[in-house]
Amino acid sequence: MIRLENIHKTYYNGAPLHVLKGINLEIEQGEMVSIMGASGSGKSTLLNILGILDTYDTGKYYLNNTLIRNLSESKAAELRNTMIGFIFQSFNLIAFKNAMENVALPLYYQGVNRKKRNKAALEYLDQLGLKEWAHHLPNELSGGQKQRVAIARALIAQPKIILADEPTGALDSKTSEEVIRILREVNREGMTMIIVTHEQSVSEATDKIIHLKDGIIEKIC
Amino acid sequence: MLNWELGSEIFSSIKKNKLRTFLTGFSISWGIFMFCLLLCSGNGLRNGMVSNFGTRSVNSIQYWGRTTSIPYKGFPDNRPIQLDGKDVQLIQNRIPESYEITPLIYSNLAVSNGQFNTNSSFVGVNPEYQHINGIKIREGHFINSMDIREYRKVAVINQRLKEVLFPKESPLGKIFLAGELSYRVIGVFEEKDWGNQEKAYIPISTAQLLYNQNHGYHNIAFTINGLDTKEANEAFEKKFREQLAEIHIYDPADDRAVGIWNQLQNYLQFVGIFNGISAFIWMIGIGTLLAGMIGVSNIMLITVRERTKEIGIRKALGAKPSSILGSILTESVIITSIFGYIGLFLGVGIGELADSILQSPGMEEASHIFQNPTIHVGVALGAMTVLIFSGLLAGYFPARKAIKISPVEAMRYDV
Secondary structure (H helix, E strand, O other): OEEEEEEEEEEEEOEEEEEEEEEEEEEOOOOEEEEEEOOOOOHHHHHHHHOOOOOOOEEEEEEOOEEOOOOOHHHHHHHHHHHEEEEOOOOOOOOOOOHHHHHHHHHHOOOOOHHHHHHHHHHHHHHOOOHHHOOOOHHHOOHHHHHHHHHHHHHHOOOOEEEEEOOOOOOOHHHHHHHHHHHHHHHHOOOEEEEEOOOHHHHHOOOEEEEEEOOEEEEEO | OOOHHHHHHHHHHHHHOHHHHHHHHHHHHHHHHHHHHHHHHHHHHHHHHHHOOOOOOOOEEEEEEOEOOOOEOOEOOOOEOOEOHHHHHHHHHHOOOEEEEEEEEEEEEEEEOOOOEEEEEEEEEOOOHHHHOOOEEEEEOOOOHHHHHOOOOEEEEEHHHHHHHOOOOOOOOOEEEEOOEEEEEEEEEEOOOOOOOOEEEEEHHHHHHHHOOOOOEOEEEEEEOOOOOHHHHHHHHHHHHHHHHHHHOOOOOOOOOEEEEEHHHHHHHHHHHHHHHHHHHHHHHHHHHHHHHHHHHHHHHHHHHHOHHHHHHHHHOOOOHHHHHHHHHHHHHHHHHHHHHHHHHHHHHHHHHHHHHHHOOOOOOHHHOOOOOOOOHHHHHHHHHHHHHHHHHHHHHHHHHHHHOOHHHHHHOOO
16 A cells, blocks of 8 residues: 655755655555654654645655655645545644535535535534534534544545544544544554554554664564 | 745835835825825816906906996986896897897896795896807706796796795796796706805796886896907906997996996906915925925935945846946836825825815815815826935936945945
8 A cells, every 4th residue: 555665755954854764665555554753853744745735855754665766746736635534633633614514525625515524524523422512613612522523534535544643642532532432443444544643552553663773773573 | 036035035125124114105205295285285276266266257248237427428426327128239230259148137026936935136137148148948948038028937946946936846847936027947056156046047028028118227248359468358357348338328437337247357367366376386396396206316316325235245156237326217117106195095085085075065165165175196297206206316326336336345334
């Protein structure tokens, strides 16, 4: 599903910062892996490259056997829309849209009409136990509820992979457990999942832990 | 580009961001409103002043004899100058540009319909005077050449005199008494002029015979072509004074001997002043518009900054840059158009309201100062277009910048 070959990335903000120094990685379909590492180890950068939110300098990145390189903004947007579901630490829900509208948003960019996408959104919210909250704005929801809305949003376009950036970072331990349980369930249904985290409890729930240190993969266990 | 989906997306964004929408809209509405109001008042002032020129032909000249101030050829000073047939001949024969001419004789008579008495001014004129002075006939007709030739005792009376003498009936053909003589009414006229006193026009021949025999004319009025500039008017007036000095035998340098009212000269002067005032008002108007533009631009900038995080999220979810840019700009066009229209409506509306108040009865005096305070809708629409366009332009660049930054950074952005 994902193949990285010798990926390098350097940031040029003032002094050049060589963040990724040759990443080689293969992730199979249906795998659930976690990426761990100290801050500055390059894990966020790696996730951004995987999510086509950022570009890399050299190397090759294959997503579902497609080489991701030199894409136009529009093409990248299209790939993000159809291939990748994002879950963020800070949920990143749009504040003035209710839960249902937030969940339905990826379908809006696919050109699905309002009725259909709202119906789909309600189904996903129902699966995540949030049906009654569908018409609430994000600020009326608890952290756990918000993250579940975000998960529903990541799932609605039926992507190939889910990328989660510290999905439990803003949640208490009980809610964290619940979110991990949901992610695990989603994975069990065949979704490839990559989670960036620094929490031992989260990474222990995954099949494979990739330890990143100073821009290279230290070990995979 | 604007379809139902985008429309409802924009509508929900507007609905959920009321303050932002209001601020953008208010600055647009206010800018347009003030702009309209300013131009309306400018136009009102101008139209009011123009109306004081009455309906008299712009290219008319009227002059009258006064007294000399310089002894000349054995004549002492303070000698009265009397206009007469020589003047008419001078204008007809030696001023080829002139085309209508009438002498005027004024007198003031007690009038009566046998029941009510009043005083009225009587002005003896030629038929040409109707056009020279822009006299409108409400009923009947003006004095004609037959009336002149036959020294008829007929009168064209104004509305005021009609109300006194014939309050309830049509005055046409009716007889009234002026002094010891009876006059027949042949018409009712209307003219724009200062004051609203009783007035009647009678044939010049009758007036001369009855009220001013052997004393020439009081005034002479004529129209003239081809004097379009201040310089041409000054040159003409100088030459005309010399010609008058020649026929009435007084010192050509004596400007007091004859009084001249040159309508065009005054009109040109007035137009000059008002072009100045107009330019000033436009300057303020454009300044207001500029302030509106800056206001709109500012708010657009804030709007885009405020939406940076949202833009990042949308990008991560697969929004194409063009679709984000499109929706932000469409939203701002919709807001600015609607509120611009409100401002336009209020501004133009107040102008029209003031206009209708000024046209209501009892406001005639005010209308000498302020009249028809409205603006051309095209001007207002133009101003609105400028504002909408500047809002678009002001939104476009920050929006383009915002969609260029990576979604990761944008999502980290907190306002």
